[in-house]
Each structure stands twice: as C-alpha cells, then as structure tokens.
Amino acid sequence: MKTKGALLRENNKPWAIEEIEIGDPKAHEIKIKMEAAGMCHSDHHLVTGGIPMAGFPILGGHEGAGVVAEVGEGVTDFEVGDHVVLSFIPSCGKCPSCQSGMANLCDFGAMLLQGEAVSDNTFRIQTAAGENVYPMTLLGTFAPYMVVHEASAVKIDKDIPFEVAALCGCGVPTGYGSSTRSGDVRPGEDVAIVGVGGVGTAALQGAVISGARNVFAIDPVEWKREQALKFGATAAFASVEEAAMAIAETTHGGMCQKVIVTVGEVHGKDVDLWMGITGKGGTCVLTGMGNMLESDVTLNLAMLTLLQKNLQGSIFGGANPKLDIPQLLSMYKIGKLNIADMITRQYRLDQINEGYQDMLEGRNIRGVIRYTEEDW
Incomplete structure (x- = not known):
C-alpha cells in the first residue's frame, strides 16, 4: 500500500x-x-x-x-x-x-x-x-x-x-526499569537522576514509587527541573557539580546509593562525574546512549575498586516487553504512574x-x- x-x-x-x-x-x-x-x-x-x-x-x-x-x-x-x-x-x-x-x-x-x-x-x-x-x-x-x-x-x-x-x-519502561530493575532502588535509598527528559522523568517516578528517600534531579534546563519537582523529586540542580555538595550535605557524605543517567547523549568524559556522586558500594546505571563509534571513557579505576562501586549498563530498563508494558499501563490506569x-x-x-x-x-x-x- x-x-x-x-x-x-x-x-x-x-x-x-x-x-x-x-x-x-x-x-x-x-x-x-x-x-x-x-x-x-x-x-x-x-x-x-x-x-x-x-x-x-x-x-x-x-x-x-x-x-x-x-x-x-x-x-x-x-x-x-x-x-x-x-x-x-x-x-x-x-x-x-x-x-x-x-x-x-x-x-x-x-x-x-x-x-x-x-x-x-x-x-x-x-x-x-x-x-x-x-x-x-x-x-x-x-x-x-x-x-x-x-x-x-x-x-x-x-x-x-x-x-x-x-x-x-520505549521511554517509560526504559526509564522506570532503570530505577526499579537495573538500578534495583530500595526503600530509603538516596537516588540521583541525571537528565530529566522523557526517560529521566520515568526513572524519577520509578525511584519515588520504589520508596527512595531523597531523589535528586539534575538537568541544565530550568523548566525541566521545575517539572521534576512536580513529579516527585526532593531537590533539583542544574549540574552534577552543583548537586554534589548538596547531596554530600544531605546524605552526611554518603552520597547516592543509586545514580541513574538518562541524559540525551552520553559522553565518556562525564562518567567519572556521575561515579563521583555514587556512594560506597553504590550503582551508577548508564541508560543514556553514547555514540556507537566512540569508546573513550574517563573513569578513576582505583576509586571504582576501593569503594566497590558498580557501573551498570541498561537497555530498555531491563524490561520484559510483553509483561512490563501492560503492567505499566495498568499502573497508569489506577493513577500510580x-x-x-x-x-x-x-x-x-x-x-x-x-x-x-x-x-x-x-x-x-x-x-x-x-x-x-x-x-x-
């Protein structure tokens, strides 16, 4: 046709x-x-x-x-x-x-x-x-x-x-699952969401629904930060550098157990920044896409080892499409998502x-x- x-x-x-x-x-x-x-x-x-x-x-x-x-x-x-x-x-x-x-x-x-x-x-x-x-x-x-x-x-x-x-x-299960499946956010944990577009906003909701204590939203766009607060973020910052001090103060130096990276375009030079706000034994979930032809990454390997941190890739939020898509829509229907x-x-x-x-x-x-x- x-x-x-x-x-x-x-x-x-x-x-x-x-x-x-x-x-x-x-x-x-x-x-x-x-x-x-x-x-x-x-x-x-x-x-x-x-x-x-x-x-x-x-x-x-x-x-x-x-x-x-x-x-x-x-x-x-x-x-x-x-x-x-x-x-x-x-x-x-x-x-x-x-x-x-x-x-x-x-x-x-x-x-x-x-x-x-x-x-x-x-x-x-x-x-x-x-x-x-x-x-x-x-x-x-x-x-x-x-x-x-x-x-x-x-x-x-x-x-x-x-x-x-x-x-x-794509966007909702990818973001939501980045928090609930790939990140396995647990009740009481402190979570940072880096980039709060469509995928990031779904990740933010996943963290809130999972019982996160503090959810720090990070995005350079002021309007998106305002929206993040409406979706349940406890604080919002324009950059990781700005957020780091506030996160350290709020968590008494413990930083975030989970960091979910949902920026529109991932650059290898930023990975160490995201790992820097990830706490001891914590997990940084990399959901945003980088250029498939690039492989350079800035990462302090000593701190990765000494603080036993995890850098976790995530595609589709670890979702089972046939199961998770209807489930997420059922949560929408009853007002949970x-x-x-x-x-x-x-x-x-x-x-x-x-x-x-x-x-x-x-x-x-x-x-x-x-x-x-x-x-x-």
Missing part, C-alpha cells in the same frame, strides 16, 4: 516526508494503522550518526501505538481491531535470552539496525523510486502504517489513550522537525506525533 513517512537520506539533514510503499504482512507479521508515535532522543541519534543504520534512506520512529489492521499467516496472538504498543526491542520468547528472563536482550535485537524483516530477511518498505527503506529498530513509527513481526507488538487495553500507550514502547503529564506537546507528522527542535531546546519532556484521517 502507498502511504508516507519521515525519511532521513543522510546524516545531519532534516527529516523529509516522502511517499513510501509498504508491503503486506507475511508469516508471523501484522499490519498496524498507527495512532501515535513518540519522539524519542534516540531517533535524533540517527540524524547525528550516533546510531548508524545499515543504509539510507531511514524511516524513523521506534515508539508508537495503533490498531491491528491485518494479520499474516500463523499469527495467533493478535486479531484485527486489537490495540497494540510497538516494543522497540522485539521479544520472541524462545531464544536463550528470553528464556533466561532477559527478554530485553532478545536475539532478534541483533537485527534491529539492519533494515530487513526478521521473518525472511527481505525489505518491507520502498520509496516511490523503488529504493529499500531501513526502518528504525524494524519499526518505523514515523509513518501512518507499518508492517512488523508479531514479536514487536504488545496487546493493550482498548481504553488507554494512544498517546499515553505510545510512550510505553503519571504518563499523561509527560506529554508536553502533540504534532502532525509534517511538524516532525519542529518537534525535534523543541526537544533539543528543552521545551518538551516528550513530544508525540498524532495521526488523523488526513494521514490514513
């Missing part, structure tokens, strides 16, 4: 809305009529080249929610009309990672940047000129329709707003560059693209 999508043809250029052709679902695939797509910082890494795909043009978007429009052969868990969230990491349930409880490290994840469908290693999307298109994490939510493997979709209740549901495809207020602005697809500029300039916690009859 013919539709449109936000494509990137080279690095450091704006997204362009172009006509695309999307194929029919094959075995174990479903076609989805998209309702909403989250605008995550990771898609901006495609623009800068920080996340290199296997080729161009790239169809962006890896957070989204919509309605099943068609199912392929062998699909038994979904039917036409189901509401679904797209999980940016698929979960097959069969590979060693999935079976050992690490569904966020599903073996399908190795194929996320290749562009070819996991079902048969062919391309589902072409441009009007016939070029193969590389969808972000095999999704491409910056288009009104998509065809994906059933392992990338999670069925949800039909009374959940699509714009809320979309954020649970505030996802709705994380959505600052909504955009049309043709406003995508405006939306990312708002993100880069610190005006959004999370922007969302909403699709309408004009798009379908």
Whole structure:
C-alpha cells in the first residue's frame, strides 16, 4: 500500500516526508494503522550518526501505538481491531535470552539496525523510486502504517489513550526499569537522576514509587527541573557539580546509593562525574546512549575498586516487553504512574522537525506525533 513517512537520506539533514510503499504482512507479521508515535532522543541519534543504520534512506520512529489492521499467516496472538504498543526491542520468547528472563536482550535485537524483516530477511518498505527503506529498530513509527513481526507488538487495553500507550514502547519502561530493575532502588535509598527528559522523568517516578528517600534531579534546563519537582523529586540542580555538595550535605557524605543517567547523549568524559556522586558500594546505571563509534571513557579505576562501586549498563530498563508494558499501563490506569503529564506537546507528522527542535531546546519532556484521517 502507498502511504508516507519521515525519511532521513543522510546524516545531519532534516527529516523529509516522502511517499513510501509498504508491503503486506507475511508469516508471523501484522499490519498496524498507527495512532501515535513518540519522539524519542534516540531517533535524533540517527540524524547525528550516533546510531548508524545499515543504509539510507531511514524511516524513523521506534515508539508508537495503533490498531491491528491485518494479520499474516500463523499469527495467533493478535486479531484485527486489537490495540497494540510497538516494543522497540522485539521479544520472541524462545531464544536463550528470553528464556533466561532477559527478554530485553532478545536475539532478534541483533537485527534491529539492519533494515530487513526478521521473518525472511527481505525489505518491507520502498520509496516511490523503488529504493529499500531501513526502518528504525524494524519499526518505523514515523509513518501512518507499518508492517512488523508479531514479536514487536504488545496487546493493550482498548481504553488507554494512544498517546499515553505510545510512550510505553520505549521511554517509560526504559526509564522506570532503570530505577526499579537495573538500578534495583530500595526503600530509603538516596537516588540521583541525571537528565530529566522523557526517560529521566520515568526513572524519577520509578525511584519515588520504589520508596527512595531523597531523589535528586539534575538537568541544565530550568523548566525541566521545575517539572521534576512536580513529579516527585526532593531537590533539583542544574549540574552534577552543583548537586554534589548538596547531596554530600544531605546524605552526611554518603552520597547516592543509586545514580541513574538518562541524559540525551552520553559522553565518556562525564562518567567519572556521575561515579563521583555514587556512594560506597553504590550503582551508577548508564541508560543514556553514547555514540556507537566512540569508546573513550574517563573513569578513576582505583576509586571504582576501593569503594566497590558498580557501573551498570541498561537497555530498555531491563524490561520484559510483553509483561512490563501492560503492567505499566495498568499502573497508569489506577493513577500510580503519571504518563499523561509527560506529554508536553502533540504534532502532525509534517511538524516532525519542529518537534525535534523543541526537544533539543528543552521545551518538551516528550513530544508525540498524532495521526488523523488526513494521514490514513
């Protein structure tokens, strides 16, 4: 079918809305009529080249929610009309990672940047000129329709707003799980959240819900610091350097048992700063993405050893998509998790560059693209 999508043809250029052709679902695939797509910082890494795909043009978007429009052969868990969230990491349930409880490290994840469908290693999307298109994490939510493997979709209740549901495809479970799973925040612990955009705000809520005593929010944008206090932070600071003295005073020198780093772009030179506010035996969870082509890190190895600290990587917050996405949305429904207020602005697809500029300039916690009859 013919539709449109936000494509990137080279690095450091704006997204362009172009006509695309999307194929029919094959075995174990479903076609989805998209309702909403989250605008995550990771898609901006495609623009800068920080996340290199296997080729161009790239169809962006890896957070989204919509309605099943068609199912392929062998699909038994979904039917036409189901509401679904797209999980940016698929979960097959069969590979060693999935079976050992690490569904966020599903073996399908190795194929996320290749562009070819996991079902048969062919391309589902072409441009009007016939070029193969590389969808972000095999999704491409910056288009009104998509065809994906059933392992990338999670069925949800039909009374959940699509714009809320979309954020649970990446940002909310990534942040929340960084605190509750990867960080294992315990009641009474002191926690610092470095970077309070969409992922950081979810991490902040995860720390609060887990019973953290003090939650220190760190972000250079004043408006985001104000929002962090509304979401439950006990104090907010513009920089790690500014926060360090206050954290030391509040904790009587003990610093934070857990530090969750959710900045939009990680730089190796900053790692030692984050470890500096991590207490003895504490854990610094690195959730933000750095450039995949860079490997330099500044880290005092002696202090890492002598104070027995931990530096923990985290992808998707350690989540099990099929379990955690419905669970987080059930917490939203009963008022335990505030996802709705994380959505600052909504955009049309043709406003995508405006939306990312708002993100880069610190005006959004999370922007969302909403699709309408004009798009379908």
